[in-house]
Amino acid sequence: MATPLPHTSQTHDSSPPATSFEPKRFYQHQQLTIAPTYRIAARTDVGIRRKSNQDAFTILSVPLGFLGVVCDGMGGYQGGDIASKLAIEAITRTVETAHHKLRWQPRSVLCEAIQAANLAIHSASKTQEKLKQMGSTVVAVLVIEDQAYVAHVGDSRLYLLREQSLLQVTRDHSAIERMKQQGQSTENAKTNLITRVLGRLPEVDVESPTSPIALQHGDRLLLCSDGLTAMLSNQDILHTLTHLSDPVLAAERMVESANHNGGKDNTTLLIADYTKPQTPFAWGFAIWTLFLAVLLFWPTASTTLHQPPPAPSIQTRSLPLPPPRYAVPSVLISPPRQTNTTQRKPRYPRRKIRNRRRKLHRKRSMRPKTRRKTRYYRRKIHHRRR
Numbered sequence: 001m002a003t004p005l006p007h008t009s010q011t012h013d014s015s016p017p018a019t020s021f022e023p024k025r026f027y028q029h030q031q032l033t034i035a036p037t038y039r040i041a042a043r044t045d046v047g048i049r050r051k052s053n054q055d056a057f058t059i060l061s062v063p064l065g066f067l068g069v070v071c072d073g074m075g076g077y078q079g080g081d082i083a084s085k086l087a088i089e090a091i092t093r094t095v096e097t098a099h100h101k102l103r104w105q106p107r108s109v110l111c112e113a114i115q116a117a118n119l120a121i122h123s124a125s126k127t128q129e130k131l132k133q134m135g136s137t138v139v140a141v142l143v144i145e146d147q148a149y150v151a152h153v154g155d156s157r158l159y160l161l162r163e164q165s166l167l168q169v170t171r172d173h174s175a176i177e178r179m180k181q182q183g184q185s186t187e188n189a190k191t192n193l194i195t196r197v198l199g200r201l202p203e204v205d206v207e208s209p210t211s212p213i214a215l216q217h218g219d220r221l222l223l224c225s226d227g228l229t230a231m232l233s234n235q236d237i238l239h240t241l242t243h244l245s246d247p248v249l250a251a252e253r254m255v256e257s258a259n260h261n262g263g264k265d266n267t268t269l270l271i272a273d274y275t276k277p278q279t280p281f282a283w284g285f286a287i288w289t290l291f292l293a294v295l296l297f298w299p300t301a302s303t304t305l306h307q308p309p310p311a312p313s314i315q316t317r318s319l320p321l322p323p324p325r326y327a328v329p330s331v332l333i334s335p336p337r338q339t340n341t342t343q344r345k346p347r348y349p350r351r352k353i354r355n356r357r358r359k360l361h362r363k364r365s366m367r368p369k370t371r372r373k374t375r376y377y378r379r380k381i382h383h384r385r386r
Contacts, residue, residue, distance in 0.1 A: 036145060037275040038066055041247035045255045047227060048263030054080030055225050055268035056088045060095060062102055065143040067095055068270050072137045072156050072225040074197070079134030083121050083199055087136045090117035095142075102144060107208060110142045110151045114198070114206045118153075121199030135197035139170060139223050146215045146276070151208035154197050157229055159237065160213065161220040166238040169213070173197075192226075217276035220247075227265035231258035247271040 046053040054073035059066060071087045073080030094113035095102070101109050117138065125131050137154025150158055155172040171177055173196035176186050198204060220241055228237075236257060244250040251271050258267045 036064075036277045038143065039247055039273040039275070040066065040068065040270065041251045042068075042268075042270040043251040043255050044268040045259065045263075045266065047266050048259055050264075050266055052081060053266050054084055055227070055266040056084035057223075057268055057270055058088045058092055059270070060092055062095065062099065062142070062144070064103075064145050066272070067092075067140065067142050068221075068223055068272060069138065069140040070156055070223045070225055070268050070270055072154065072227070072266070072268070073134070074136065074194075075131070075134030075199075079125075079131050080136070082124065082131060083134040083136040086120045086124055087117040087138055087198055090120040091138070091140065102142070106142050106144050106147075107149045107151075107210075107212070110140060110149055111206045111208055114138060114140065114151055114153060115204065118198040118204040119202065122202055125199055135199040137194065137197055137225070141221060141223060141272075143215070143221075143272070143274075146274070148213040148215055148221065149208070150213065151206050153204055153206055154194055155192070155226045155229075157222075157224055157226075159222040159224070159241075161222065161238070161241045162216060162218075164238075164242050166234055166241070168234070169209075170207070173207070215274045217274070219274045221272040221274070222269060223272075224269040225266065227263075227267040228254060228258050228269055230265060231261040231263065231267070241271075247273055 040059055042057050042059060044053060044055050044057060055071065056073070057068075057070045059068055061067075069088060069091055071084040073082070073084035073087075075083060091113040094116045095109060098109045098112070117136075121134065121136060125134055137152075137156045139152040139154075139156035139158050140150070141158060142149040142151075150169055152158065152170045153173065155174050155177075156170075157172070158169045160167045160169055173194060175193040175195060178195065179186050196205065222237070222241065232254065237254065240250055240254050240257070244253060251269055254269060255267050
C-alpha cells in the first residue's frame with residue numbers, strides 16, 4: 001500500500017504550494033478492466049489571524065481508487081494540532097489494515113476508521129490536562145472505481161461539481177445548521193457552536209449516506225474545512241471550480257481568495273477530478289470489425305487495384321539461363337523412345353508363356369521317374385533271362 005502524504009503544519013510566514021497526487025492503477029480478478037484516472041490536488045494554509053495550523057489532510061492510494069481526508073482540529077494551541085494528526089493517523093492505519101474489505105464493504109471500513117480516530121483522540125485527551133478539551137472534525141471520501149463513499153463529523157464539508165452546478169453533499173453538525181432545519185433565523189447567532197466532534201465521547205455518531213455517489217465523467221469533488229466556507233460563498237467556490245480546470249491552480253486560487261477576504265481561520269482543501277476510463281469492449285469491437293472488413297474486402301481490393309507498370313530495364317535482349325545448381329540425371333533429359341510397331345519383335349501373350357512354362361516343368365519332373373522305372377524293370381527282366 002502506498003504511504004500517505006506527510007501532514008502539513010506550518011506558520012503564516014511560509015506556506016507550501018499545492019501538492020498534486022495521482023493514485024496508482026490496480027488490476028484485480030484477472031479481468032480486462034481499466035482503472036479510472038483521478039487528478040488530486042491539496043492545499044493547506046495557516047491564514048492571516050492564526051499563528052499555528054491545526055488542520056491536516058491525507059491522500060491514500062487504495063485498490064481501484066483513493067482515500068481523501070480533511071481534519072480541522074480544535075482545543076487550544078496544542079490540542080487542535082495533536083487531535084487532527086491523531087485522527088489522520090488512525091484513519092490511515094485502519095484503512096490499510098482492512099484493505100481486503102474495501103472491495104466489498106467500503107462504507108463500513110470508512111465508518112470504522114472514523115470511530116478508531118475518535119477513540120484515539122479520546123484516549124489521548126485523558127493523558128494530559130491541557131489536552132482535555134481537544135477535538136477534531138473530519139470529512140472523508142473513499143472512491144472505489146466510480147463509487148464515492150462519504151462520511152463526516154463536524155462542519156467540514158464535501159462538495160460535488162457536476163455540469164457547472166455545485167451540490168453540498170454533507171450537512172454541518174452545528175447549531176446554525178440545526179436552526180436552519182427548524183426554520184429559525186440565524187441572524188442573532190453569534191458563534192457557530194459545533195454539536196458533534198471527534199474525541200469528546202468514547203463513541204461518536206458518524207453520518208454516512210447509505211448509498212454512494214455514482215461519479216460521472218468530469219465530476220469534481222471538493223473536501224474543505226470551515227476556514228474556506230466561512231470566507232467564500234458557494235457562488236465564489238462554484239466560479240473558481242468552473243473556470244479553472246487544473247486542480248492545482250483552483251486550490252491555490254481559493255486559498256488566496258480566502259486570505260484576501262480575511263483569512264480568520266486555517267484553510268485546507270482537497271480537489272479530486274474523476275475521468276471515466278475507456279471501456280475495453282469498445283476497443284475490442286472496433287478491432288474485430290476492422291479485422292473482418294479486411295478479410296472480406298481484401299481479395300476484391302487486390303484485383304481491382306491498378307497494377308503499376310514494370311520498371312524499365314536496361315537490357316532488352318534475352319539472356320541465356322544460368323546453369324542449374326545441381327546435376328540432372330540423363331534419364332530425365334534423354335529424348336523419348338520411338339514407338340514403331342513394325343520394328344518390334346512379336347511377343348506372345350503372357351498367359352501362353354505361363355502355360356508353356358508349366359508344361360515344360362511337368363515334363364522335366366516326370367522324366368527321371370519314368371527312366372528309373374524303366375531301368376529297374378530292364379534289370380529285372382535281364383536277370384530273369386539269365
